[in-house]
């Protein structure tokens with residue numbers, strides 16, 4: 467149970483005293499009614515928060531779910547860019563997020579000013595391109611782009627980019643490299659990466675694979691090439707869930723993505739065994755639990771309760787949301 471502490475990356479998740487999770491869940495249930503709120507939770511937040519949510523899923527599903535909500539308030543248990551996306555798609559709703567500090571290393575690797583400067587430089591050099599952004603970007607960055615992709619729809623969107631255009635893909639170089647390989651489209655890659663998916667240990671993965679004959683390796687396309695090369699199934703979180711559900715015979719899966727993903731996998735496909743692939747600390751070379759996202763970990767039950775109780779923090783509408791909304795709607799809702 468997440469009752470505070472320090473998670474890998476040195477982020478303090480909560481300093482609040484221990485509270486019984488069942489009491490907190492009851493309190494949240496009541497507050498949802500009092501505040502006319504719907505809870506959306508990403509697959510990477512703690513399982514107990516996914517269990518109390520009205521909708522859980524990957525970024526694509528949650529962006530679509532946000533547009534179907536009938537309550538006046540959305541609480542987004544995830545990270546900042548996800549709550550921003552919900553706000554831009556549902557401007558009339560009040561969108562709350564348990565902790566405004568819940569960012570994303572990928573989104574932060576691509577500041578809007580730096581992207582604009584790079585786009586201008588490429589145009590000056592004669593490049594005729596469209597910018598395709600992974601959804602893990604700020605709204606300000608999305609407003610500078612032509613298309614938005616999630617790991618769930620990336621191939622389909624890349625295929626919609628006119629063939630006579632080059633593609634500038636931001637911010638995840640690993641996902642961009644993988645997409646370039648599977649679509650055959652040449653891409654200019656922004657040098658960003660996810661702090662969680664970069665730390666998987668190829669040695670530990672190969673050892674686990676050897677020690678578990680018949681196991682299936684599942685990895686997120688945000689992982690580096692050396693991990694994907696030994697992976698049996700590459701896909702976003704929802705694709706992983708559907709793939710596991712499609713196999714009836716019990717299997718052991720070695721899972722290379724954020725460790726909380728094991729919760730929906732175990733719920734959806736209980737016939738299988740899911741084993742998280744360990745991370746490795748770059749500074750010491752030691753195996754660690756850094757396959758937990760420190761930003762997602764800020765979504766504790768207490769933080770969700772406090773957010774509903776105090777009705778803050780809230781995602782405020784920004785002028786650039788309007789242009790970002792057009793790109794997001796074209797890419798994710800059509």
Ligand code: SF4
Pocket residue numbers: 510545569570571572573602660661662663724759760761762
């Ligand atoms: S797991 Fe990686 S990509 Fe996902 S929110 Fe955390 S830092 Fe960002």
